[in-house]
Amino acid sequence: MEWCGGKGHLGRYLHACYGSRVDTLEIDSTLVREGEELARKLDYPQSLHECDVLAEPSAVWLKPETHLLGLHACGGLHVTMLEKGVDAGTCRISLSPCCYHLYGPEQYQPMSGSGRVTGLHLTREELRNAVRQTETAPARQRRQRAQMQSWRLGFDALQQQITGTGQYMPVPSLPTRLLKGSFEAFCRHCAELKGLSLAENLDFFRFEREGLALFRQRSREDLVRMLFRRPLEVWLALDRVLFLEENGYQCRLLQFCPPALTPRNLLLDAHR
Ligand SMILES: C[S@@+](CC[C@H](N)C(=O)[O-])C[C@H]1O[C@@H](n2cnc3c(N)ncnc32)[C@H](O)[C@@H]1O
Structure with missing residues (x-):
């Protein structure tokens, strides 16, 4: 009995190795259907149950x-x-x-x-x-994640200065294509999402550097956490x-x- 088996790949592997009959439990109907199709093609005694x-x-x-x-x-x-x-x-x-x-x-x-x-x-x-x-993430993905976190922290420093709240402002998930543009464009995108208006003459370079410094500080704290x-x-x-x-x-x-x-x-x- 395979618990939360997705498409039941493990179940099919076990059948291939040991000849076992396998039942697979899975909540997602699409995965269940696709798993059933794979088992049928191979003529394996595997039943997937949506539950x-x-x-x-x-x-x-x-x-x-x-x-x-x-x-x-x-x-x-x-x-x-x-x-x-x-x-x-x-x-x-x-x-x-x-x-x-x-x-x-x-x-x-x-x-x-x-x-x-x-x-x-x-x-x-x-x-x-x-x-x-994130040991299994490719290097490019890790670089993108670092830049995204650094820019998010930079935007947060900026919004805290503008709103004067001293409170972190959560921003929903953002597309990685934004990282190809400038930090200023990134901030303007986040500000629009949060209904904030940004003046023309802000020192974006300063907040970009502040984000990077905060990111480095968090990364050092993470090293301790990782221990x-x-x-x-x-x-x-x-x-x-x-x-x-x-x-x-x-x-x-x-x-x-x-x-x-x-x-x-x-x-x-x-x-x-
Ligand atoms: C991390 S995946 C593992 C899938 C599979 N065992 C594998 O390694 O490929 C967890 C699975 O649990 C399923 N799941 C989540 N909640 C469930 C529930 N309440 N009942 C059954 N399956 C559930 C998800 O749809 C997902 O396919």
Whole structure:
């Protein structure tokens, strides 16, 4: 049983390797249809089911003989997977977790008894730190992201001076084509989106430099944050391991590929 399987690529791979019959659960009807088409073309015994795993009763899908699998099921989706797998007593559970901050409460609730007694309190925003990194993004994309952040910070410094609020002003997502123009044109675009009028004689060069300085400062702070990224992710994975062990499973925690392929490379593999 593949949990939140998208088009069910993992399920088809498992069938190719082990001859397994696979059921795939997925909420997105387009992915389900495309996955069914791929399985049909290959004549594989794979069924994709359109469903919301957070709503479906586990008993419908999970049996003690089920091997439950989740590749990059986000936060609450994989928490539910583990809870429902444990309730149904599935014989094996294999999970590669990701995006711990999604589909969950504002305040992280450790899954294991051992996790709860540590007294570690994590907000959703802090959980997000476990997956903040762009190792697989191409160099060009990383350069664009740096310029976008630097210019956004420059615009923010400018708007704070004009409005006198001293408050950060969120600007919606912006097309990368704006980066090909000038910083002034970028600011005028943002100002229009936010209903601000900008005078002709502003010192845009000064705010561009201020944005760059702020970006560099944030990047240095990120370096410190990044030191804690993997330990936090491993802590969260171990919380899941302990939850499974407290419920009668024997569990291994492995890395299944180099981080350059995907930084979300932890695998929990549990047997009853
Ligand atoms: C990160 S993707 C992983 C997909 C697949 N396992 C893979 O690695 O290619 C997470 C998937 O979960 C699906 N999803 C999100 N919420 C869901 C829900 N409530 N019930 C079922 N699937 C859901 C998304 O549509 C998406 O396909």
